[in-house]
Amino acid sequence: MATITNFLAKQAPYLTPITNTTPQFSSLHSxxxxxxxxxxxxxxxxxxxxxxxxxxxxxxxxxxxxxxxxxxxxxxxxxxxxxxxxxxxxxxxxxxxxxxxxxxxxxxxxxxxxxxxxxxxxxxxxxxxxxxxxxxxxxxxxxxxxxxxxxxxxxxxxxxxxxxxxxxxxxGPDVLAGDVLYYGDSHSAVLQIHSGEDVEKLIGDHKIDGKLIVLDVGLKHCGPCVKVYPTVIKLSRSMEDTVVFARMNGDENDSCMKFLKDMEVVEVPTFLFIRNGEICGRYVGSGKGELIGEILRYQGVRVTY
The missing domain is CATH 3.40.30.10 (Glutaredoxin)
Incomplete structure (x- = not known):
């Protein structure tokens, strides 16, 4: 595998812990x-x-x-x-x-x-x-x-x-549409990653072209992961010339879970930013504006908050 630097994610109370795979029904009434x-x-x-x-x-x-x-x-x-x-x-x-x-x-x-x-x-x-x-x-x-x-x-x-x-x-309609995109997406520009070997290949394919790789790491039943995914799809289409977007569900199989542990991913969604074969940073959270800002920052665009 290409050289990968590990970053310990900062915990936030509104994110789903990696050990919790219980379906998150955040939109349900009490x-x-x-x-x-x-x-x-x-x-x-x-x-x-x-x-x-x-x-x-x-x-x-x-x-x-x-x-x-x-x-x-x-x-x-x-x-x-x-x-x-x-x-x-x-x-x-x-x-x-x-x-x-x-x-x-x-x-x-x-x-x-x-x-x-x-x-x-x-x-x-x-x-x-x-x-x-x-x-x-x-x-x-x-x-x-x-x-x-x-x-x-x-x-x-x-x-x-x-x-x-x-x-x-x-x-409601927004959650339903987000769920359908998240669980049924097979035709967007977001690459579906199913193993650690897939990550290696993805990194190798873009080690020379200099494209930024944004790897969206989540879980199958993660409410915040579902919430942010429509934004990931839109960005994958608008930035396809300069950014490669990919997605992995950590609880899909043992290989994916091992990758999460190796990368010290403790909360989801976690977005790993990879360029020239190395992880150059990560963003932990489901904020749309923050995610876009981080992507622009790792593309070399000056971002002020």
């Missing part, structure tokens, strides 16, 4: 307010149940809006599943593609409110599969929700290779 903002399936009454086509799950309020007809015509990429067998087959057919599932209910205003945004994402993310499960549609869908440990809606689960890799409750 337990005191959950009952007011989310609906539980066990309390559903038969009279409140009704079958939903994918388009009909848009609320009456949304249907009255100017864009409602457009939403109905464009939501064919969101597939509604009605049984566990249909659900499993959809996950199986997706293979390694990201599958985003909204578990919703006909009586939930929040489910209806977030659904149009998922439709928009389905149009723009052709490499991601989107599913809808109406939890109160039938006994079959209620059993499916119980199997997937979904008790409250709206609930989003993310799957790859039939494995649940992430889940969120009560989120």
């Amino acid at each position: 337990s005191k307010s959950k009952s007011k903002s989310k609906q539980k399936f066990p309390n559903l009454e038969t009279k409140s149940r009704r079958k939903f086509s994918t388009a009909v799950s848009v609320s009456a309020a949304a249907a009255a809006s100017p864009g409602a007809e457009k939403l109905k015509k464009g939501d064919e990429r969101v597939k509604q599943v009605h049984t566990a067998d249909e659900f499993d087959e959809a996950l199986r057919a997706a293979k390694n593609r990201l599958v985003v599932v909204e578990f919703a209910a006909s009586h939930s205003a929040k489910s209806s409110k977030i659904y149009p945004f998922m439709v928009d994402l389905s149009r723009n993310c052709s490499d991601v599969d989107f599913l809808l499960v109406m939890g109160d549609e039938s006994d079959e869908t209620r059993r499916l929700c119980a199997r997937e440990k979904v008790e409250q809606v709206p609930h989003f689960s993310f799957y790859k290779s039939m494995e649940k890799i992430h889940e969120e409750e009560g989120i």
